[in-house]
Amino acid sequence: MSRVADTIAQRNREAGGALIGYLPAGFPDLETSIDAAVALAENGVDIIELGLPYSDPVMDGTVIQAATQQALANGFRLRDGITAVREITKRADVPVLVMTYWNPVLQYGVDRFADDLAAAGGAGLITPDLIPDEGEAWLAASERAGLDRVFLAAPTSTDERLRQTVEASRGFVYAVSTMGITGARSDVDAAARTLIGRLREAGATSACVGVGISTGAQVREVLEYADGAIVGSALVKALADGGVGAVARTAAELAGGTAR
Secondary structure (H helix, E strand, O other): OOHHHHHHHHHHHHOOOEEEEEEEOOOOOHHHHHHHHHHHHHOOOOEEEEEOOOOOOOOOOHHHHHHHHHHHHOOOOHHHHHHHHHHHHHHOOOOEEEEOOHHHHHHHOHHHHHHHHHHOOOOEEEOOOOOHHHOHHHHHHHHHHOOEEEOEEOOOOOHHHHHHHHHHOEOOEEEEOOOOOOOOOOOOOOHHHHHHHHHHHOOOOOEEEEOOOOOHHHHHHHOOOOOEEEEOHHHHHHHHHHHHHHHHHHHHHHHHHHOO
16 A cells, blocks of 8 residues: 555545646755645645755755755755654645655665664655666565665656666656756746656656746646646745745645646
C-alpha cells in the first residue's frame, strides 16, 4: 500500500488532481522550515516534498540553491531532516516525501536512513540522481521499511528507461516537465504532456509533473493530463521574501488550480 498513491488517487476523484509542494528543510532555519511545511498542508497542498540540502545540487535552480546553501551554512545535517519530518507529521495529516540526492543517503547508511525515515512518519523518498538499475540497495531497503520510492522520468528518457522507472517507482513517477534546472517559467514545456502519454503507455497509473510550475493556472493546465502538479521554486521564493505567511498565501493560490 502507498499513502502517497492513495492520496493522489483520492484527489483525482474529488478534485482536478493532487498538488505537491516542495520546501527545503532548514531554511531559513529548522523551526521556520517546519512551520512553513505545516502551512502548506493547512492551505491546500496534498503532499509535502521536503528537500534535504546538499552541497552539489545538480538539478536545483538558483532560488532553491540559495535556500539550501543558507541552510547548510547554518549547520544543517541530515539528521535535522529526519527531525523535520517527525515534527511535520505530528502537526500535518498529509504524506511527507523527502527529496534528496543519493550520496547523503549512502553516507548516512541506506538501511539506517530507511528505518529512521519510516520511524519519523515519512512516506518515502524522491531521488533525482538515482536511476532504477543502480538502486538495488534502495529498492530493498524501501521495500522492507514500507516506503515509497519516486524516480524521475525526463523527455529524453528512452522507452525502456521509462518502463524501468514505472516498474521501480511506488507512489508516483516524477515527470520532469522540461530539460534543465528547477525554476518558475512563464509556460510549462509542452514536452510534459507528451512525456505523461509515454509514461501511461509504459504502464504508469500515477504520474506527476514538476519543474517550472509556479501559478494556479499552470497547476490547472498540468492537471488536465497529469495526476499531480509539483511546485517548488515559487514556494521557496515566497518563504524567502515573506516568511511563513507568504508561503500560506502562495499555497492557497496554487491549490485553487486543483478545483474542477
